[in-house]
Amino acid sequence: MPRSFHGRLALVTGAGSGIGRATAQQIAAEGAALACTDIDLDAAQETASLIEAEGGVSRAFALDVTLEEQVAGTMDEAQQWSGLPLTVLVANAGVAGPVGDVSDLNAEAWDVLVNVNLSGPLYCAKHAVRRMRAAGGGAIVFTASHAAFANVPNWTPYAATKGGVVSLARGLAVDHAPDGIRVNCVCPGPIETPLLKGGWQQATDDPEHKARTRGRTGTPEELARVVAFLASDEAALVNGAALVADAGALAHMGTSW
Numbered sequence: 001m002p003r004s005f006h007g008r009l010a011l012v013t014g015a016g017s018g019i020g021r022a023t024a025q026q027i028a029a030e031g032a033a034l035a036c037t038d039i040d041l042d043a044a045q046e047t048a049s050l051i052e053a054e055g056g057v058s059r060a061f062a063l064d065v066t067l068e069e070q071v072a073g074t075m076d077e078a079q080q081w082s083g084l085p086l087t088v089l090v091a092n093a094g095v096a097g098p099v100g101d102v103s104d105l106n107a108e109a110w111d112v113l114v115n116v117n118l119s120g121p122l123y124c125a126k127h128a129v130r131r132m133r134a135a136g137g138g139a140i141v142f143t144a145s146h147a148a149f150a151n152v153p154n155w156t157p158y159a160a161t162k163g164g165v166v167s168l169a170r171g172l173a174v175d176h177a178p179d180g181i182r183v184n185c186v187c188p189g190p191i192e193t194p195l196l197k198g199g200w201q202q203a204t205d206d207p208e209h210k211a212r213t214r215g216r217t218g219t220p221e222e223l224a225r226v227v228a229f230l231a232s233d234e235a236a237l238v239n240g241a242a243l244v245a246d247a248g249a250l251a252h253m254g255t256s257w
């Protein structure tokens, strides 16, 4: 039997761009009813339109993951729209945040970073767990980063939020295994998206980094296939994992890029 998400409602956050868009398209192509959510409704709508043009089933929702009530309300709306319980969540929305020396860190910018990258996934997981438990199980995938495990110069605040996401996945995986809910995270290296161009490009253009990864940054589509695997029944044995998908960069990293 080929892998399938038929008969499942999947909700992806940050689905209006980059990794989230490609993931929404991948999981919809494998049969899920896809709730495309993003703080930017027009962008989410574009993704939903792409999915529909590819023969999939999708609807766009405006969702700012930092607003807990909106998270719960959007999940309810998505369930009503599809007539299905939410059993797949990809908590992907994230921002790069303040890049630079920590001695220059602006406290307000740090608050935004933590709210989007850590509180957002936590709120999404909280309300997904309630619905998945009632449905008899489900799968949650967080988009963390390989920066959770190594020093990426000037990205320490971002890395700290992603380390938090890894801990969140491990803890929730243990807490909710008895509910039939698996919780994992994918830890990408550089992926060609607007976020990368916003600050990381310089690091990935570095000749030493290129040598370590054979000049390879990933595409959103390649990463989406890893996320879809973690969300699928093929990964039934995978729980609490932080799956690094970075063309080998972390394995070569040592202490710095």
Ligand code: NAD
Pocket: 013, 014, 015, 016, 017, 018, 019, 020, 037, 038, 039, 040, 043, 063, 064, 065, 066, 092, 093, 094, 095, 096, 116, 120, 143, 144, 145, 146, 187, 188, 189, 190, 191, 192, 193, 194, 195, 196, 200
């Ligand atoms: P992107 O900028 O292309 O897409 C991020 C999306 O999230 C955008 O559509 C944006 O509107 C949305 N968003 C921002 N704030 C939001 C909020 N408060 N609520 C809901 N949506 C919001 O970025 P991307 O590269 O596709 O990043 C996706 C995830 O992957 C992020 O969590 C990022 O940290 C992670 N990541 C990216 C890379 C990379 O190299 N691109 C590497 C490792 C991890």
